[in-house]
Amino acid sequence: MVILQTENLKKAFGGLQAVNKVNLTIAKGELSSIIGPNGAGKTTLFNLITGYLPADSGKIIFKGENIFGLPHYKIVRKGIGRSFQRTTIFPSLTLFENVRAAILSHKKKNFKFFTDSNSLEDVNEATFQILESLNLPDKAYLISSTLAHGDQKLLDIGIALALEPDLLLLDEPTAGMSPEERWNTVAMIQKLWKTRNMTVVFIEHDMDMVFSISQQIRVLHYGEIIAEGQPEEISHNRAVIEAYLGEEMI
Amino acid sequence: MKKTIFWGSIIAVILIIFPFVYYSNFMINYLTQILIMALFAVSLNLLIGYTGMISFGHAAYFGIGAYSVGILLQKYSSNLLGSLFLAVVFSAIAALVIGFFCIRLGRIYFAMLSLAFAQIIYTIVVKWTGMTGGDQGLIGGIPKPPISLLGLSFSIGTPLNFYIFTVILVIASFVICKFIVDSPFGAILKTIRDNFLRTYFIGIPVKIYQLVIFVIAGTFAGLSGALMALFISGAYPDFTYWTKSAEPIFMILVGGMGSLLGPILGAAILNLLTAYITMYTHLYELVMGTVLVIFILSLKKGLVDYLLESERFKRWSSSLAKKKPSRIGQATE
Numbered sequence: 001m002v003i004l005q006t007e008n009l010k011k012a013f014g015g016l017q018a019v020n021k022v023n024l025t026i027a028k029g030e031l032s033s034i035i036g037p038n039g040a041g042k043t044t045l046f047n048l049i050t051g052y053l054p055a056d057s058g059k060i061i062f063k064g065e066n067i068f069g070l071p072h073y074k075i076v077r078k079g080i081g082r083s084f085q086r087t088t089i090f091p092s093l094t095l096f097e098n099v100r101a102a103i104l105s106h107k108k109k110n111f112k113f114f115t116d117s118n119s120l121e122d123v124n125e126a127t128f129q130i131l132e133s134l135n136l137p138d139k140a141y142l143i144s145s146t147l148a149h150g151d152q153k154l155l156d157i158g159i160a161l162a163l164e165p166d167l168l169l170l171d172e173p174t175a176g177m178s179p180e181e182r183w184n185t186v187a188m189i190q191k192l193w194k195t196r197n198m199t200v201v202f203i204e205h206d207m208d209m210v211f212s213i214s215q216q217i218r219v220l221h222y223g224e225i226i227a228e229g230q231p232e233e234i235s236h237n238r239a240v241i242e243a244y245l246g247e248e249m250i
Numbered sequence: 251m252k253k254t255i256f257w258g259s260i261i262a263v264i265l266i267i268f269p270f271v272y273y274s275n276f277m278i279n280y281l282t283q284i285l286i287m288a289l290f291a292v293s294l295n296l297l298i299g300y301t302g303m304i305s306f307g308h309a310a311y312f313g314i315g316a317y318s319v320g321i322l323l324q325k326y327s328s329n330l331l332g333s334l335f336l337a338v339v340f341s342a343i344a345a346l347v348i349g350f351f352c353i354r355l356g357r358i359y360f361a362m363l364s365l366a367f368a369q370i371i372y373t374i375v376v377k378w379t380g381m382t383g384g385d386q387g388l389i390g391g392i393p394k395p396p397i398s399l400l401g402l403s404f405s406i407g408t409p410l411n412f413y414i415f416t417v418i419l420v421i422a423s424f425v426i427c428k429f430i431v432d433s434p435f436g437a438i439l440k441t442i443r444d445n446f447l448r449t450y451f452i453g454i455p456v457k458i459y460q461l462v463i464f465v466i467a468g469t470f471a472g473l474s475g476a477l478m479a480l481f482i483s484g485a486y487p488d489f490t491y492w493t494k495s496a497e498p499i500f501m502i503l504v505g506g507m508g509s510l511l512g513p514i515l516g517a518a519i520l521n522l523l524t525a526y527i528t529m530y531t532h533l534y535e536l537v538m539g540t541v542l543v544i545f546i547l548s549l550k551k552g553l554v555d556y557l558l559e560s561e562r563f564k565r566w567s568s569s570l571a572k573k574k575p576s577r578i579g580q581a582t583e
Binding site for chain 1: 432444
């Protein structure tokens, strides 16, 4: 079953065709990655899917519904969560408050004026569940800007997870992490994907990680998908080797 | 929530009993003025401190509240509570209309547009002489007919009675503001302040939240303006001028924008400073400016924020082990 499909998706910045005629088909329950050189249009593609940037033309079909042109906050409510390349959290709030805001929104308890947020037991419980799945419950009441970079990246993912998305888009989830943090995060993403029945698509530059956990890899080059397939096929694909991987991968 | 009502009532009762223990006209008048200005500052801090929307035109709603209650009571009505209510509603409507345009813009443009709209209100007030008294303001006093409620009659004509009236309305407003900032709605406001982009990506229509809090802030500013007009029995064009918009900003800067208490304390400090400085010198602005500069440069944040963020306070509060939400069945330390 297909969860997300794009048809002839296009986006140009001035004369630069950042995303060009992208036809993407993502199967439900898949853990896949998008790779490609810098400036290939990977993040732009995420921005188009999540409605952060308006696409010039094409179709974006999510769970059978065309979401092209919907405002970003509505697309989120349809079930697409995302994390950001440059960590995007609520810096002056505690981790608990960061995740709770997303939980409140997801449970549609966000527009209440005369309820004490702390008194919502189900919200508190759900918030702690997210923090536990990220191994961060001990840091629940720390101000998030005081966390180490790796933990902030996890929190970024946690905010997206709190929305219980059907499709989770992770933009370089391990960028800037130490090797150890990186493998912990990889293990965590794999675990979350398995336990939460999500479809996960991530952008990554670390090829070890990409090839070790992706079921499906798509390669973007100058805004176009030049290859798509299982890790084994991709690593032997001529076009991909020339455009991105280089000879030593073989 | 019950706790907020409880503490609100305690504070209101203490403030009401206070003049019966120790009475002086000077003190009653200053307390009244501080409470009114504190409400004005707290209302603006809902925007600045909690939502990150810096409005330079908050005097517009203060002025509309003041003029509305004055004009209604002078010309159209002898019902004090009704006029007060209508004045607050007018401020809210003005905030809704002006806010509708302002929230379209980000940060500095929002600040400038809010200022521009306030100056439009100022111009209307000055030019519409027939209704507002123009340059001279609403003179001749504002009648304060007794309030009859549930068969009881209460006059706010004396300083003491007006003080009690103000305490009740202002503390009730503070309690409502506290509900709002502690509510899920308030939790989302803080995420908008921190990162509005990410707030969109947790599925929140940010603009609607900004408009709602803009209207709430305008409503409370309108109430404080109306109280001020009743207090000094008049309304003047400078109520809507940009310098009036700056007053609560100074109070917030001095007291701190991270809490409700900050602007209240800021209002108290600035009002008392004004009172004492003007006793000794007419170079009031010079002294006040110097004090503000020293204050802001040395603390780099408001007084309450400074205290709350100090290591000593943190140790003290963690030793008190504030009850924070924890998992069901898991004991809080």
